Structures are given as C-alpha cells and as structure tokens.
Amino acid sequence: MPDKLPTQFYTTIDEFVLESGEIIFDATVAFIIKGRLDILRSNVVVICHALSGSADFEDWWSLLFSGNEKAALDPERFCIICCNCLGSPYGSSSPVSSKPGDGTAFYGPSFPKTTIRDDVRIQKYVLDQLGVRSIHSVIGASMGGMLALEWSLFGEDYVRSLVLIATTARQGPWAIAWAENQRATIKADAKYREGFYTDDPPVAGLGAARMSAMLSYRTHKSFDKRFGRRRLLARSVEDVRPGDNVNPCTSMSLEGMSLSGHRSNKQPTFAVQSYLRYQAEKFNERFDTNCYIHLLDKIDSHDIIRGRYENLSDGDAMEAVLRQIQQPALVVGIPTDGLYPLSEQLALAKGLPNATFYALESEDGHDGFLLEGKKLNCILKPFFN
Amino acid sequence: MPDKLPTQFYTTIDEFVLESGEIIFDATVAFIIKGRLDILRSNVVVICHALSGSADFEDWWSLLFSGNEKAALDPERFCIICCNCLGSPYGSSSPVSSKPGDGTAFYGPSFPKTTIRDDVRIQKYVLDQLGVRSIHSVIGASMGGMLALEWSLFGEDYVRSLVLIATTARQGPWAIAWAENQRATIKADAKYREGFYTDDPPVAGLGAARMSAMLSYRTHKSFDKRFGRRRLLARSVEDVRPGDNVNPCTSMSLEGMSLSGHRSNKQPTFAVQSYLRYQAEKFNERFDTNCYIHLLDKIDSHDIIRGRYENLSDGDAMEAVLRQIQQPALVVGIPTDGLYPLSEQLALAKGLPNATFYALESEDGHDGFLLEGKKLNCILKPFFN
The missing domain is CATH 3.40.50.1820 (Alpha/Beta hydrolase fold, catalytic domain)
Known part of the structure; x- marks a missing residue:
C-alpha cells in the first residue's frame, strides 16, 4: 500500500x-x-x-x-x-x-x-x-x-x-473515544464498504480520520504559533500539493503563497485548513484503511x-x-x-x-x-x- | 428539522x-x-x-x-x-x-x-x-x-x-482545525451530496462529526471516571436506543446491561463507544447537517x-x-x-x-x-x- x-x-x-x-x-x-x-x-x-x-x-x-x-x-x-x-x-x-x-x-x-x-x-x-x-x-x-x-x-x-x-x-476510555471517532469517520464514507473496497478506497473517510488524529497529537498552543488566522487566497487550497513551493507543514509554509489580508471576510481557506487537508492527502498516500482500523482495534485491546x-x-x-x-x-x-x-x-x-x-x-x-x-x-x- | x-x-x-x-x-x-x-x-x-x-x-x-x-x-x-x-x-x-x-x-x-x-x-x-x-x-x-x-x-x-x-x-487555528475535521467528516459521507440531500441525510457523517465535537467538549479525566474500560456484551451496542432501560450518558448508564468481565479479550463494545454512538444518534435526531456546517463556518469567521x-x-x-x-x-x-x-x-x-x-x-x-x-x-x- x-x-x-x-x-x-x-x-x-x-x-x-x-x-x-x-x-x-x-x-x-x-x-x-x-x-x-x-x-x-x-x-x-x-x-x-x-x-x-x-x-x-x-x-x-x-x-x-x-x-x-x-x-x-x-x-x-x-x-x-x-x-x-x-x-x-x-x-x-x-x-x-x-x-x-x-x-x-x-x-x-x-x-x-x-x-x-x-x-x-x-x-x-x-x-x-x-x-x-x-x-x-x-x-x-x-x-x-x-x-x-x-x-x-x-x-x-x-x-x-x-x-x-x-x-x-x-488503553483508557479517552483514547478509545478518539479511535471510535476515527472508525466512525471512516465508516461514514460509503467507499469503505465494510473494508471490501479495492481500487477505490475511502480516501475522504481516512483523510478526515487522519485530521482527527492530528488533533489528538497536537495542541492549541502549537497551532496558534504556527498558523494563527492566516489564510490562502489566490488559488484554491485543493491545489496545494507536496512538491509545490509550499510546505504546509511548517510555519514558513505560506511564503510564496498569496496571503490575504488577515481581516478580510471573504471565504478564503485558513492556513490550518490547508495544513490538515495536506496531512489527510499525505496519509492516504502511505496508509491503507483496513490496516488503520486494524491498528486502532489493536491499541484498544491493550491492557496489561x-x-x-x-x-x-x-x-x-x-x-x-x-x-x-x-x-x-x-x-x-x-x-x-x-x-x-x-x-x-x-x-x-x-x-x-x-x-x-x-x-x-x-x-x-x-x-x-x-x-x-x-x-x-x-x-x-x-x-x- | x-x-x-x-x-x-x-x-x-x-x-x-x-x-x-x-x-x-x-x-x-x-x-x-x-x-x-x-x-x-x-x-x-x-x-x-x-x-x-x-x-x-x-x-x-x-x-x-x-x-x-x-x-x-x-x-x-x-x-x-x-x-x-x-x-x-x-x-x-x-x-x-x-x-x-x-x-x-x-x-x-x-x-x-x-x-x-x-x-x-x-x-x-x-x-x-x-x-x-x-x-x-x-x-x-x-x-x-x-x-x-x-x-x-x-x-x-x-x-x-x-x-x-x-x-x-x-476563532483561532485550533478551533478552526476542529471545525475543519468535522466538515471533512461530514463531506466524507457521500450522502452529504454537497448539501443537496433530501430524505436521506448524511447521518453517519454528522454522527461521526458529533463524536469529534464531543472530544473537543470533554476531557480525559471525565471519560476515565465515567467509563473506564467497562464493556457491553450481551447485545450489540447498535441495539442501545434512547428509551431503553439504559442511559449511556451517565456513569450509572450500564446498570442493567450485561457487563462483561473487564479483562476479557472478546470483541465487545466499550461503554465509551456506546456513549459516543448514542450521542451521534441523538444529535441526528435534533440537528440538520447544512445548519451544522453553516454554524461551523460562522464561528470560523468570528474575529472582533x-x-x-x-x-x-x-x-x-x-x-x-x-x-x-x-x-x-x-x-x-x-x-x-x-x-x-x-x-x-x-x-x-x-x-x-x-x-x-x-x-x-x-x-x-x-x-x-x-x-x-x-x-x-x-x-x-x-x-x-
């Protein structure tokens, strides 16, 4: 995979x-x-x-x-x-x-x-x-x-x-709850087909689950420092791809992007949204959904x-x-x-x-x-x- | 709705x-x-x-x-x-x-x-x-x-x-990230149809998004006290419905349910999973998905x-x-x-x-x-x- x-x-x-x-x-x-x-x-x-x-x-x-x-x-x-x-x-x-x-x-x-x-x-x-x-x-x-x-x-x-x-x-109830949220997110994607997807995997579900995982792995403070309310405007965020002159993973990521004024009320994309979408996409490139669910179930079973x-x-x-x-x-x-x-x-x-x-x-x-x-x-x- | x-x-x-x-x-x-x-x-x-x-x-x-x-x-x-x-x-x-x-x-x-x-x-x-x-x-x-x-x-x-x-x-990047995760979760449900669902709303997507919201509203400690690693066995959790003799919202919720030994390795459902599924279901009874996304976008725009x-x-x-x-x-x-x-x-x-x-x-x-x-x-x- x-x-x-x-x-x-x-x-x-x-x-x-x-x-x-x-x-x-x-x-x-x-x-x-x-x-x-x-x-x-x-x-x-x-x-x-x-x-x-x-x-x-x-x-x-x-x-x-x-x-x-x-x-x-x-x-x-x-x-x-x-x-x-x-x-x-x-x-x-x-x-x-x-x-x-x-x-x-x-x-x-x-x-x-x-x-x-x-x-x-x-x-x-x-x-x-x-x-x-x-x-x-x-x-x-x-x-x-x-x-x-x-x-x-x-x-x-x-x-x-x-x-x-x-x-x-x-594994306590808090971590189980995160796993459950991620399983439910994957299963909400009809392409999951109870795991019997083949060439058309549930990328939207796995991507959204990865976003949830990122929230469990990071903090308010780190996001605050990294992203603030900065936004992308000039082109759609869906266009941001790895290999672009943009690396949404770092706080330097938005250099070279067209940034809007911070206080416009247009419907732009926040840098943090772009970051999460990029994480979702990257994860789909390297992980399989059945494997992900398997590993979530595995950690839920952990109890010495x-x-x-x-x-x-x-x-x-x-x-x-x-x-x-x-x-x-x-x-x-x-x-x-x-x-x-x-x-x-x-x-x-x-x-x-x-x-x-x-x-x-x-x-x-x-x-x-x-x-x-x-x-x-x-x-x-x-x-x- | x-x-x-x-x-x-x-x-x-x-x-x-x-x-x-x-x-x-x-x-x-x-x-x-x-x-x-x-x-x-x-x-x-x-x-x-x-x-x-x-x-x-x-x-x-x-x-x-x-x-x-x-x-x-x-x-x-x-x-x-x-x-x-x-x-x-x-x-x-x-x-x-x-x-x-x-x-x-x-x-x-x-x-x-x-x-x-x-x-x-x-x-x-x-x-x-x-x-x-x-x-x-x-x-x-x-x-x-x-x-x-x-x-x-x-x-x-x-x-x-x-x-x-x-x-x-x-609204800072952390709260925007939670909103983004919930939007992505809803959109992963093909029934969302960019909001043009009618009689068949994206209940799985909205339910999973509600689970994510619950994680943002609650804490590790409260879940620990309330649920521990308690499980439900006797019947499938999908059977737990409001109005049953079970109220999964409280720590007393599992009285009357058949609880397994805490340390079995069967594939039972943890009490916390049941709780989240119940929250997802309850939310679908009272909320509309387009309204939910509208309100998420609204709070993301908040900036005095x-x-x-x-x-x-x-x-x-x-x-x-x-x-x-x-x-x-x-x-x-x-x-x-x-x-x-x-x-x-x-x-x-x-x-x-x-x-x-x-x-x-x-x-x-x-x-x-x-x-x-x-x-x-x-x-x-x-x-x-």
Whole structure:
C-alpha cells in the first residue's frame, strides 16, 4: 500500500496462532537491523514503532541513531532491531498482504484481529531466529510503549531494561473515544464498504480520520504559533500539493503563497485548513484503511492486566503486574500530551518498582516524541550509558 | 428539522442585508422572553446560545433561571431574552427554512453564509421592535460569548455589562482545525451530496462529526471516571436506543446491561463507544447537517478585529477593540477547556479595561459551562446583584 516499503528483512512462520485462537498462515514479519550482535548476543536494543510507523526507525527517529558519539543509541555498541507490527501496511502480515493459497487476493477486512501481545510474541520469535539471547533494552513511544511494556514481562533475565514514552498501561476510555471517532469517520464514507473496497478506497473517510488524529497529537498552543488566522487566497487550497513551493507543514509554509489580508471576510481557506487537508492527502498516500482500523482495534485491546491476576480488583491487578517489572525503567511523559496525558505515565512510573520519570518538554503534545528528537536523545543518553 | 421546536415568538424582516452583501428575504428570528420589561425598558438580559443550542435557554441553562431568589437571573427582576441564531435549525432563518417565493423548497446549502455580527444586528432589530431601550447585561458561552462580545460594541449606553464564558476574541487555528475535521467528516459521507440531500441525510457523517465535537467538549479525566474500560456484551451496542432501560450518558448508564468481565479479550463494545454512538444518534435526531456546517463556518469567521483598525497590527488592533469595551465585564474560563483554553479568556480579561476573571472549576472541559450550572450560578449571582 505505501508507495515504497523500506529496505528491510522478512521472516515467515508457517502457522502463527494468535491470542484469539485464530491462525495466520505464512505469517510474515518485516524488520530492520542496524549494528551487530556482540559475542554474547545480548547487546540488542528493540525499538517498537507507533501506530502509523514502520520498522524504518532511522526514518522517524533519526536523531537517536545518528551513529556519532552524541546519539543515545550507538550502532557501534548496540544491535538495534525494529520489527514491523502485524496489521501495519509496512511489510508484516496485514490486510494488504496476499492471503496464502488464494492467489493474488488480499486479506482486506478478513485479516484476523491481533493484539499487542501477538506482536511481542512474534517479534520474540524473530529475535530467537537471529540467535538473540537477551535484550539490553526495549524502547517504544505511544503504541510502541505498549509493546515495550509487554516485552518487559518476559522477565528481567531476557529484557534487562525498558523505556516507555508517551504511553499507557492500558488503553483508557479517552483514547478509545478518539479511535471510535476515527472508525466512525471512516465508516461514514460509503467507499469503505465494510473494508471490501479495492481500487477505490475511502480516501475522504481516512483523510478526515487522519485530521482527527492530528488533533489528538497536537495542541492549541502549537497551532496558534504556527498558523494563527492566516489564510490562502489566490488559488484554491485543493491545489496545494507536496512538491509545490509550499510546505504546509511548517510555519514558513505560506511564503510564496498569496496571503490575504488577515481581516478580510471573504471565504478564503485558513492556513490550518490547508495544513490538515495536506496531512489527510499525505496519509492516504502511505496508509491503507483496513490496516488503520486494524491498528486502532489493536491499541484498544491493550491492557496489561487483561487475563492477569483475575482474582484481584483492577487496581490491585495493575499494582501486581507492574510490580513484576523489576527492570530499570525510564518513563517519559510529555506535559502537553492530550491523548495519553502525563497522569498515565506518572501512574506507570509510580507502579514500576525501578523507574525514573522524565518530562519531555514540548509545545506540540503527543507528537513531541517525534518532533523533539534532540531533547529525547538527551534524556535517553544517560540511561543507555 | 428538530423533532420539536420550543414554544417561541417569531418576527420577520422583509429584507435583511448580511455583512457579505447578500440578502435574506423574509428573514425570521425566533426568540423567547421570560419576565417583563420594566417602565424604563432597560431591565433586559440578553442570553446568547452556543452552536448547537436554541433560544430555549431554560432547557439548557435551567439552573440560572429557576425563578427563586437563589437564581442569578431572576425573571421577577429581569426581562430575559434569547434569540435563535441565523442558520440554526431551531426556528430562525436557516438552511431548513423554506425559500421565500419558492413554494415548499428549502434553502439547503444555498442559504447564504452569516456571521456573528449578522446575528447581533438582527437580534438588536428584534429588541428595537420590542421597545427595549438598553440592556442590563448580555451573556453568552462559547459561540454565545462571541455574540456577547459583538453586542458589547454597541457601546456602554446601550449594553451596560457583559458576561463572557469559555469563549474567545477571535476563532483561532485550533478551533478552526476542529471545525475543519468535522466538515471533512461530514463531506466524507457521500450522502452529504454537497448539501443537496433530501430524505436521506448524511447521518453517519454528522454522527461521526458529533463524536469529534464531543472530544473537543470533554476531557480525559471525565471519560476515565465515567467509563473506564467497562464493556457491553450481551447485545450489540447498535441495539442501545434512547428509551431503553439504559442511559449511556451517565456513569450509572450500564446498570442493567450485561457487563462483561473487564479483562476479557472478546470483541465487545466499550461503554465509551456506546456513549459516543448514542450521542451521534441523538444529535441526528435534533440537528440538520447544512445548519451544522453553516454554524461551523460562522464561528470560523468570528474575529472582533475583522475590518477594524486595519492600519494597526493584529495585536494593536486587538488591544484597541478591547479597550473600546468599557462596560463591567465578567470573564469566565474553565481550566480544563480543551477547545477554547483558559489562555483565551485570560487574554480577554487582560484586554478588557473593566473585567473580572473567574475560573469555573470542572472536570468536564468546555462542556463545563452547561454541566456546572450550579457553580456558574454562584459566580454570576454577585455580578447581577
């Protein structure tokens, strides 16, 4: 589905039994490795990507891996591995994969639902195949942090430390509500056809859902600074395309555009509208709708107490599960995060017996984990030294 | 469009010229009056409703008008008037009105765009018709606050005080982004047909847009308390209908429903999903999509510096306009408001020469202006005494 998959490795499992009991035949995991396994096969850092990410961690987290001495994750020292999650369109088995034994047909909406635990289990299989004996650290932000938490439950002999960024111990009703809004938005587009679209995907629905996601990832303050009430006039905003002399992603974006006076009452397009439409379009170029819904459902299923300590109350079960995670943990929260607010990371830091908490200052909200790579690198560096 | 319009008065203007230059013929304003004009015709309190509200202020703000001595707005003392805004489906001219001279045809998407200033101008006409000489106070929350601000610019001889709640001096890029997401969501529904739907309106699109609006009106904390990860199992959530023994609006809503164990991994529906779907359905029963888009466009046009002090910079123009508003002003902000955050009301309170600021404590965010009627009444009472 994405225009171009990253250069990556693939491995396939004949039959992978999901937590639900369903089986994915010829289950494929795409992954990327940077650095070499050391002689003890224990210098591995596992990176877990977020919902719309790929295994290509250098693409979206370049500042942490620049390979110089200032980067927190030095590929001279660590063997860095990132696996693409099941259901993602970036190479692992997903709704856009061919159904084994069915010629060229894709799974589409018949791709079985998967959980964060399924991902962790199949990714551990990949590491086993590679001969990895133990993991120096597992690190993830947002959905990636959900994976990192589940990874840590393999125990401290196998996973020796963890880094959890802008994430949560269980998907709460607020994040579920955002996911539900986005699912409903996609389903409002008749082209969705319950997932059985083919050459005519629901771009309007997925685009509008992406706009909603952007609102959950950003903040009032960052939009205020970036866009104000600036407008585009001279040509229709629908004309703004990537590659134009306009990059609607930055506050410099409107240079070269014909800007109206700020206070006209014509019906122009606000810069922020243009930005959102551009984001919607870009997302349609790189993502598949069935995959998106699959991943929304996956994060909604995330709950580290699911099926654990069932004789205890939710609160006590949460305490008990977090107490199991004895490894040194770095918990990072973004004070402006509107999707997984700081309270969720503070609860993690409080419940994990051996955790340090850091606030990653950002005006951008949840997306700060991507946009503040430099600051994040500074927070991570001492932890990895 | 709504099942039932409130009992209200109507007045009609042959030709109402809009700010845009377009004309609404037979322009109708629906309004409700409670209390009597005193002998000086100056005991009027004008209430301005929010985006999805009606003139029926006792319906949505009952606690401020209960008519006993504890209510801030005593109809024994004040003549309380609320006019329905242009473009709203609750009785004033709007996309669901018949087009004059066109038999039974509705305006639909051809209804001309209106601004907050158009509303204030036509509402003043209504007050003139009623013989009102001056206004004791004008009060509004959210979009209503935008009207109240514009009302105040008629000057202190006519409007003697104002109350601005959870509102802003100009619609900023954050609120525009929410509106844009909701417009895009509606347009993703092919039934929208650029507004030319008739018997088959885009209920899926409008419903999903309402879900997005609910996210802008509420908070992480309130959803956490209300819903947690509780689920519905026994029957499909699509079966939950108003009038069932279930009211998904309250945290008690799920009593009587078959709740699953909290930690099952079946594919049940979370209580919060059910709540959002119920909100979507309820909204479709009471609102029209063209009206909704009209009102979103209207709030996007709100900017008290538009066309004023055009020789000054935005910042200086804002200072100058606010400085004109010499009346005693009460500015109320909700610290958890995610749509028009406190910074916007603090800016108002700072810029208005004669303003007092109050924080309305609420866990519910923007909707606190509706949900915290009791607290709001306590804040307003001294101001009206």
